[in-house]
Amino acid sequence: MEIPGIPAPVLTALGAVRTGRVALVGGAVRDLLLHRVHNDPWLGVPDLDLVAEGPASALVEALVAQLGPEVVQRCQEHGAYGTVELELNLAGELVLLDVARARRETYPVPAENPQVSFGGLADDLARRDFSINAMALELASGHLLDPHGGQRDLEQRQLRFLHDGSVRDDPTRLVRGARYAARLGLELEPGSVDQARSALAVWPWGWRPGDPPGQAPAALGTRLRMELELLLEREPWLAALTVLQGWGALALLDPVLQADGAWPRRLRWAQRLGLPLLVALVAGARDPLALAERLQLPHRQHRLLVHWLELRRRIGEQPQVCNLTVEQWCALLEAPGCGVEAVALALACDTGPRRPLLRWWLRWRHLKSEQAAADLLASGMGQGPELGQRLRDLRAERLRRERL
Known part of the structure; x- marks a missing residue:
């Protein structure tokens, strides 16, 4: 055979x-x-x-x-x-x-x-x-x-749950269904659509968003993250997430995400900028850090969300953010506790004025002092804090010649 x-x-x-x-x-x-x-x-x-x-x-x-x-x-x-x-x-x-x-x-x-x-x-x-x-x-x-x-x-060409309680028992089946729907061109049959919507409407699970993230059951936590990683990394994610949202199933992550219409743009930008797509998705939640903890995102991804939220806070605290100079923007975006990836996520999430963020990403961050440390040492300046300050002053002079 x-x-x-x-x-x-x-x-x-x-x-x-x-x-x-x-x-x-x-x-x-x-x-x-x-x-x-x-x-x-x-x-x-x-x-x-x-x-x-x-x-x-x-x-x-x-x-x-x-x-x-x-x-x-x-x-x-x-x-x-x-x-x-x-x-x-x-x-x-x-x-x-x-x-x-x-x-x-x-x-x-x-x-x-x-x-x-x-x-x-x-x-x-x-x-x-x-x-x-x-x-x-x-x-x-x-x-x-x-x-x-x-x-x-x-x-x-249809998907059908095996049992009336399939979604209640394991809600990650909805994510797998979205993967199959996107990859194989299948649709959830009407009875299964009803089951999904009914389960999500009554929320039959003992834990719900807003409860301590660490107490979430596996199918609303780590198993959900693993299914989403597969969807985002190995499937036509735009089609799969669109299907998932159409079923109302992004509510498994957060009700705000279920109502979010901006995630396709956010994830496309994240893809262009080399960011983890799951981080960009989680960033649209009401409380991104709580969702990150519930899903047990890797430390690097969790830290990226922390830095982005800090950057968002700093931008929001600027009374006239649109009037900042290039030098001031560089000082803001390069301050400790942010980082290059946080600026990239801010771009993906439309955090603050877009033009200065994009200019920093493409050009300003790469600009250095027109004189290197070796040149200053050769001219007679000694090692120490003064050398570092002089390099910063020279870079600031160069930044002042840049246009927004």
């Missing part, structure tokens, strides 16, 4: 192992039906998920014995449920293989991490997000297992 997207050596090896029922699941099956190769979004290489009705480690051992240990570049087991990640080198082609034991999940507390136990293949499919991801290809028989109508939904 040949299956497009699955290297022949892997299929041959899987056909030779006898460790119980094994199936290809998830995105690889969906993309196979769409005549696409399912690749890892970060590495761009084939990425296959296998589910076994038995210990994953036993399947991996049998598979490695068939392929040969020299093919395995990396083998790492994760967690109490023994999911195993493999990196295979097949004649120079890298293939990622995730092997997991079939399991079931329940959500006693919405948006928290689920409780997991072992189960069968049907249980494993039933725990997934959308019907189009809840299909499996049984490798022994070649039969497509589609208990939730995923193939029909693919034909109708």
Whole structure:
């Protein structure tokens, strides 16, 4: 049997192992039906998920014995449920293989991490997000297992949640749905739209914006950040975020962001200026630092928001900011506690008059004293504070010749 997207050596090896029922699941099956190769979004290489009705480690051992240990570049087991990640080198082609034991999940507390136990293949499919991801290809028989109508939904180009409580249990499913909608040209079917809007309207989660950020459940915190990072870095983000806002789901971040019409321009400028897109998105929230803490943004990104807010405060405190000279603008933008990236974010966010910010970014920050320190030392000036002050004075003279 040949299956497009699955290297022949892997299929041959899987056909030779006898460790119980094994199936290809998830995105690889969906993309196979769409005549696409399912690749890892970060590495761009084939990425296959296998589910076994038995210990994953036993399947991996049998598979490695068939392929040969020299093919395995990396083998790492994760967690109490023994999911195993493999990196295979097949004649120079890298293939990622995730092997997991079939399991079931329940959500006693919405948006928290689920409780997991072992189960069968049907249980494993039933725990997934959308019907189009809840299909499996049984490798022994070649039969497509589609208990939730995923193939029909693919034909109708629609996304459908598996359960009435899918969004309540895990709101990050909305972000994944927006990613699929943008990448594959799918639409959320009407019943799923109703479910999303109903859940967001009643906010069934124990934590809500304004509560202590560190107490947010994982699906409204770190897991939400990871899904957004994937969306912004590996998907057509303009289309995906537009879909997300159309569903009302930017409210998962902040109600102000849900009503924000300026984020496309802000993110386009952030992209041009080399800034993290997630920072530019978060900057539109009512309380950007609280949202950054809830999402647990990396320290560098959190610090960038702090510096931008400080710069925004300083600009706002200027009584006649439009009348500042070039020298005064440079002093303001180069003061400690701001930084180059903070000015870039101010440009992206339209923080203050745009022309001087842009002029500083493109030209003024690069201007130096017309005499270097070496020239002043050669003329007889000694080392020390006076040298530094003289260099600053000479730069100020040059800046005074600049036009706004």
